[in-house]
Amino acid sequence: MSVQELEKIFLDKIDQEIKIEPKDWMPDAYRKTLVRQISQHAHSEIVGMLPEGNWIGRAPSLKRKAILLAKVQDEAGHGLYLYSATETLGTTREQTIVDLHSGKAKYSSIFNYPTLTWADIGAVGWLVDGAAILNQVMLCRTSYGPYARAMVRICKEESFHQRQGFDILVALSKGTQEQRDMCQDAINRWWWPSLMMFGPHDSESTNSEQSTKWKIKRMSNDELRQKFVDMIAEQVKVLNMTLPDPHLKWNEQTNHYDFGEINWAEFWNVVKGNGPCNKQRLDARRKAWDEGAWVREAATAYAAKRKARAEKQEEKQIA
Amino acid sequence: MTKDILYNYTMHLADNALILAQRNSEWCGHGPVLEQDIAITNISLDLIGQARSLYQYAAELINAPSPSIGGGRGEATEDSLAYLRDVRQYKNCLLVEQPNGDWAQTILRQFFFSTYQYLLYQQLQKSTDDTLAAIAEKSLKEVTYHVRWSSEWVVRLGDGTPESHGRLENALEELWMYTGELFAPATYEAEAVTAGFGVEVSALKAAWEQKVNEIFGEATLPDAAAGGREGIYMQTGGKEGVHSEQLGYILAELQYMQRAYPGAEW
Amino acid sequence: MEIRLTKYYYGDIPEDKGGGSNTIKKTSSSSPNGGGRDGAGADWPLWEVFIRSKQGIDHKHVGSLHAADAQMAIENARDVYTRRMEGVSIWVVESKFIHASNPDEAASLYEPANDKVYRHPTFYDLPDELTHM
Ligand SMILES: [Fe+2]
Ligand SMILES: [Fe+2]
Ligand SMILES: [Fe+2]
Numbered sequence: 147m148s149v150q151e152l153e154k155i156f157l158d159k160i161d162q163e164i165k166i167e168p169k170d171w172m173p174d175a176y177r178k179t180l181v182r183q184i185s186q187h188a189h190s191e192i193v194g195m196l197p198e199g200n201w202i203g204r205a206p207s208l209k210r211k212a213i214l215l216a217k218v219q220d221e222a223g224h225g226l227y228l229y230s231a232t233e234t235l236g237t238t239r240e241q242t243i244v245d246l247h248s249g250k251a252k253y254s255s256i257f258n259y260p261t262l263t264w265a266d267i268g269a270v271g272w273l274v275d276g277a278a279i280l281n282q283v284m285l286c287r288t289s290y291g292p293y294a295r296a297m298v299r300i301c302k303e304e305s306f307h308q309r310q311g312f313d314i315l316v317a318l319s320k321g322t323q324e325q326r327d328m329c330q331d332a333i334n335r336w337w338w339p340s341l342m343m344f345g346p347h348d349s350e351s352t353n354s355e356q357s358t359k360w361k362i363k364r365m366s367n368d369e370l371r372q373k374f375v376d377m378i379a380e381q382v383k384v385l386n387m388t389l390p391d392p393h394l395k396w397n398e399q400t401n402h403y404d405f406g407e408i409n410w411a412e413f414w415n416v417v418k419g420n421g422p423c424n425k426q427r428l429d430a431r432r433k434a435w436d437e438g439a440w441v442r443e444a445a446t447a448y449a450a451k452r453k454a455r456a457e458k459q460e461e462k463q464i465a
Numbered sequence: 466m467t468k469d470i471l472y473n474y475t476m477h478l479a480d481n482a483l484i485l486a487q488r489n490s491e492w493c494g495h496g497p498v499l500e501q502d503i504a505i506t507n508i509s510l511d512l513i514g515q516a517r518s519l520y521q522y523a524a525e526l527i528n529a530p531s532p533s534i535g536g537g538r539g540e541a542t543e544d545s546l547a548y549l550r551d552v553r554q555y556k557n558c559l560l561v562e563q564p565n566g567d568w569a570q571t572i573l574r575q576f577f578f579s580t581y582q583y584l585l586y587q588q589l590q591k592s593t594d595d596t597l598a599a600i601a602e603k604s605l606k607e608v609t610y611h612v613r614w615s616s617e618w619v620v621r622l623g624d625g626t627p628e629s630h631g632r633l634e635n636a637l638e639e640l641w642m643y644t645g646e647l648f649a650p651a652t653y654e655a656e657a658v659t660a661g662f663g664v665e666v667s668a669l670k671a672a673w674e675q676k677v678n679e680i681f682g683e684a685t686l687p688d689a690a691a692g693g694r695e696g697i698y699m700q701t702g703g704k705e706g707v708h709s710e711q712l713g714y715i716l717a718e719l720q721y722m723q724r725a726y727p728g729a730e731w
Numbered sequence: 732m733e734i735r736l737t738k739y740y741y742g743d744i745p746e747d748k749g750g751g752s753n754t755i756k757k758t759s760s761s762s763p764n765g766g767g768r769d770g771a772g773a774d775w776p777l778w779e780v781f782i783r784s785k786q787g788i789d790h791k792h793v794g795s796l797h798a799a800d801a802q803m804a805i806e807n808a809r810d811v812y813t814r815r816m817e818g819v820s821i822w823v824v825e826s827k828f829i830h831a832s833n834p835d836e837a838a839s840l841y842e843p844a845n846d847k848v849y850r851h852p853t854f855y856d857l858p859d860e861l862t863h864m
Pocket of ligand 3: 307
């Protein structure tokens with residue numbers, strides 16, 4: 147078959163909402179885009195363990211400790227599912243991780259902000275996981291089969307993440323003045339970065355005509371962001387807290403909330419590596435990987451020895 | 466009187482589980498490979514679960530009419546017990562508070578402790594105290610897996626590469642001196658045996674050594690008691706509240722929020 | 732329909748903004764997932780995981796993971812894929828041992844079954860009086 151014919155079959159499948167599977171023919175650019183997107187999504191799950199993991203040791207009750215530990219562990223699982231999905235496209239997990247550590251591949255900038263107080267754990271669950279879930283629900287319908295299936299599994303597990311975050315904030319909002327201040331402060335610090343998670347304005351997107359046909363993503367940045375603002379602006383009332391945006395106002399005409407402009411200079415700076423924790427996050431990941439090398443080698447060596455022994459045993463039995 | 470013993474005994478079991486959970490949870494996000502990061506966190510979660518059941522039981526004991534222990538702080542809860550006692554009141558053994566070190570040290574610590582805990586819970590299932598027996602029975606399923614997982618890792622590291630073998634030997638050097646305490650009964654353990662609900666820990670030693678030797682054999686390490694370790698002096702005191710300097714730092718982190726915001730609900 | 736592809740979600744930074752793409756090794760791996768598993772450097776081998784969610788139900792493919800050997804693969808599968816009581820039995824198989832049908836041959840492999848509707852019970856229009864069949 148000619149490339150043109152293959153491409154037609156591929157595009158027909160996309161049009162008919164038939165998932166693309168690993169061994170199907172796909173344009174190189176599609177493969178490349180997927181590898182970039184899925185691996186960066188995977189890195190985000192793994193790096194995302196760090197800001198929250200920062201509070202496991204200090205969680206204020208045993209129940210909260212268990213919940214947080216389970217939540218952060220879930221994120222490890224998500225990273226694992228997504229690395230597996232990139233492997234179906236012909237990369238190895240190791241190569242993917244090496245690209246993260248060299249700074250070649252990126253991860254979500256949101257995790258380059260520090261978690262300063264316990265309230266941050268609530269705010270991260272509510273706002274960051276909340277923003278992530280909106281994206282992830284959309285990605286469950288993405289055109290690439292393994293990615294879509296990983297997202298379905300992830301979305302199922304995510305359902306408790308946002309709730310546990312909000313639950314932390316509810317407890318704080320009903321607590322002492324110090325706790326309420328802590329709650330408001332965390333919301334103030336996490337609000338704008340979580341809006342940034344949806345990416346630049348649609349008008350600035352650099353997508354080509356070609357790639358829009360691929361249905362890897364299915365809603366625009368601004369659409370999703372608006373959905374998020376509308377949702378959070380209502381939920382924050384339950385906490386008796388406010389969002390740090392003087393322009394936030396219900397608009398009768400559009401039936402949506404209007405909101406202020408994001409600080410894009412900050413956004414690009416954090417992407418470039420100048421966020422408060424960029425260096426520390428990558429260092430932590432590199433350290434874990436490097437210090438784990440001898441462990442991974444030992445297991446490999448032992449498996450090889452055991453296999454050789456088993457084979458010898460078999461030979462003996464035959465002889 | 467019996468209630469004091471039961472309370473102390475339960476707290477000892479709870480503290481062991483909590484402190485090891487706290488140590489293991491330091492690995493979350495920093496493990497040598499994703500799959501094992503998830504595995505050790507599971508163990509941590511199991512141990513927190515055990516600690517919570519035990520603290521809840523201890524709180525029940527302390528809150529019951531005419532308490533002769535504690536008191537003065539109002540209603541005890543699992544959290545007041547975990548978060549508001551200082552080093553000298555903590556009754557965990559020294560082994561569980563030792564630093565994670567490298568993966569070999571964490572693994573060996575888990576193997577030593579889980580093997581002990583397995584034997585202990587096996588007996589505790591038959592305790593005359595129904596609650597302790599029930600907690601032991603439920604936890605035993607988890608601990609069975611911890612023994613299996615940590616044993617396999619001991620073998621893998623011991624019989625893996627020269628480096629992993631060396632690191633495991635170092636870990637043994639670090640940790641062996643804390644194993645004796647497991648089998649030396651604290652006052653409340655001896656009293657608990659007399660009262661009928663406790664387990665005689667000294668009687669677990671032979672089975673523990675047998676399992677350790679079996680796994681060490683597979684791991685190409687010398688027998689537990691051999692290799693000059695026979696004469697090594699065993700550190701004790703943790704179970705009676707005389708800890709290593711490690712525990713203070715663990716509690717400083719663990720209890721930070723409850724200490725900084727007294728009386729707040731989370 | 733206008734669908735935007737570039738979404739800076741979860742670190743999806745495009746290449747022109749510094750988000751590098753990973754090296755893709757094209758291989759002819761025999762795994763059903765088509766990945767480049769062989770010569771994966773220091774990675775442990777990849778395993779496919781199948782889980783039986785309830786007694787009496789088939790094992791179903793749930794995903795993959797890395798492990799040094801089969802025993803570790805089963806334990807990893809237990810830790811990774813059954814954290815929410817998803818399973819009662821686990822199978823693992825090293826990915827490289829799975830052979831998959833070629834999607835290019837889908838037409839010749841599966842379409843011939845389309846016109847054999849007589850294999851399905853609903854093909855037969857039987858008298859209403861007939862019960863228990
Ligand atoms: Fe996440
Ligand atoms: Fe996640
Ligand atoms: Fe999450």
